[in-house]
Structures are given as C-alpha cells and as structure tokens.
Amino acid sequence: MTEDAPAARAPRADSVRNRARVAEAAYDVYAEQGLGATVAQVAARAGVGNATVFRHFPTKADLLDEVAARWLQDWARVMDRRLSATAHDALAELLPALFERLRTDRFTLDVLRAGSLHPEVERARQATQRLFLQALERAIADGQVRPDVTYADLAVLVLGAAGQLAEFEDFDPDRWRRHALLVWSAIRA
Structure with missing residues (x-):
C-alpha cells in the first residue's frame, strides 16, 4: 500500500500580498535607479525586510527577471493596443512612446540591450x-518606411540613441522626443 503524496498547499494570503508588494516595489526602484539599486532599497520601498524579499526571490537575478518580464509584458500590451487601434500610424506613434518609457525607466534599456536573459524574460522580449516587427512591416507595406529597413536597423537606432542619452544622463523629455523623431526621419520612405 502506498501513501498518497500530500497535496500542495496554496500560498498564504499574506505571502501572496508580500510577493506582489515586493515585485511592485522592485519595478519602481529599478526603473528609477537602474541595475545599481539594491535589494535593501527594494525591501524598504515594499515595507518588508530583506528576508521577505529573498523568500520570494532567492537571488537579485530572480528579482530582476521578475521586473524585466513584467515590463516586457506590460509593453507588449501597450503595443498590441496601439497596433489594434491604429493600423496606419502604429510605428510612428510607438517610437515616441518607447523613447518616453526608456527615458523614465533606466532598467528597461539594460533589459532590451542584454544578450543573455532568463528563458521567461527572453520569451517576453x-x-x-x-509586435514591433509587425508595426515595422505594416509601415513598410503602407509606404511609410523604406523597404530596406530591418528590425535590427530599428533596434540599433532606438537603443543606440536611447543608450547615449542615458549615458549622458540627459533626461530632458524634449530631447528624447526629438531623438524619437530623428529615428523616424532616418527610416521614413
């Protein structure tokens, strides 16, 4: 006679709330401060101790993966809504929106430029x-963008410009918007 394995217990409600608070705090802290932010800063923002953070995210890398996956999923929803709402000008509208998000979120640029990511984060990326490729292909098909522009071209232009602005620590919204328009001008048909 074999004993049945005990049923897995559902997490306690306070544990679920703490994990959500930590994830939310991490999202905000890393957006503000980039990869240099510490787990202690995340814990303080969440109103929990370091041990609580590590209970839910055993390493800083696990916490960063959570934040990266969440940002990418959020951005995918934004892009999907824009692609559905405006078929014709989706890419022209997405570029300034992306530059604005990169301007206000220091962590995101690092995630988009990273070479090796956790599998869940890589799937989200x-x-x-x-979705960006879909917007690019639509813009090419509509004659808005030169037919020789590739996703790689767009990535180099966006991440290069945003990366330089971030390295210069220039977070003036007008300058970021200007560079989004320069990227658009560079690929426009």
Missing part, C-alpha cells in the same frame, strides 16, 4: 520584438 521575443513577444515584444514580434
């Missing part, structure tokens, strides 16, 4: 890339 690929979903985001597919």
Whole structure:
C-alpha cells in the first residue's frame, strides 16, 4: 500500500500580498535607479525586510527577471493596443512612446540591450520584438518606411540613441522626443 503524496498547499494570503508588494516595489526602484539599486532599497520601498524579499526571490537575478518580464509584458500590451487601434500610424506613434518609457525607466534599456536573459524574460522580449516587427512591416507595406529597413536597423537606432542619452544622463523629455523623431526621419520612405 502506498501513501498518497500530500497535496500542495496554496500560498498564504499574506505571502501572496508580500510577493506582489515586493515585485511592485522592485519595478519602481529599478526603473528609477537602474541595475545599481539594491535589494535593501527594494525591501524598504515594499515595507518588508530583506528576508521577505529573498523568500520570494532567492537571488537579485530572480528579482530582476521578475521586473524585466513584467515590463516586457506590460509593453507588449501597450503595443498590441496601439497596433489594434491604429493600423496606419502604429510605428510612428510607438517610437515616441518607447523613447518616453526608456527615458523614465533606466532598467528597461539594460533589459532590451542584454544578450543573455532568463528563458521567461527572453520569451517576453521575443513577444515584444514580434509586435514591433509587425508595426515595422505594416509601415513598410503602407509606404511609410523604406523597404530596406530591418528590425535590427530599428533596434540599433532606438537603443543606440536611447543608450547615449542615458549615458549622458540627459533626461530632458524634449530631447528624447526629438531623438524619437530623428529615428523616424532616418527610416521614413
């Protein structure tokens, strides 16, 4: 006679709330301060101790993966809504919106430029890339963008410009908007 394995217990409600608070705090702290932010700063923002953070996210890398996946999923929803709402000018509208998000979120630029990511984060990044590629292909088909422009071209232009602005620590919204328009001008048909 074999004993049945005990049923997995559902997490306690306070544990679920703490995990959500930590994830939300991490999202905000890393957006403001980038990768240099500490787990202690995340814990303080969440109103919990470091041990609570590490209970839910055993390493800082696990916490960063959570934040990166969440940002990419959020951005994919934004892109999907824009692609559905405005078929014709989706890319022209997405570029300034992306530059604005990169301006206000120091962590995101690092995630988009990263070479090796956790598989869940990589899946979210690929979903985001597919949506941007869809917007690019529509813009090419509509004659708005030169037919020789590739996703790689767009990535180099966006991430290069945003990366330089961030390195210069220039977060003036008008300058970021100007560079979004310069990218659009560079690829326009």
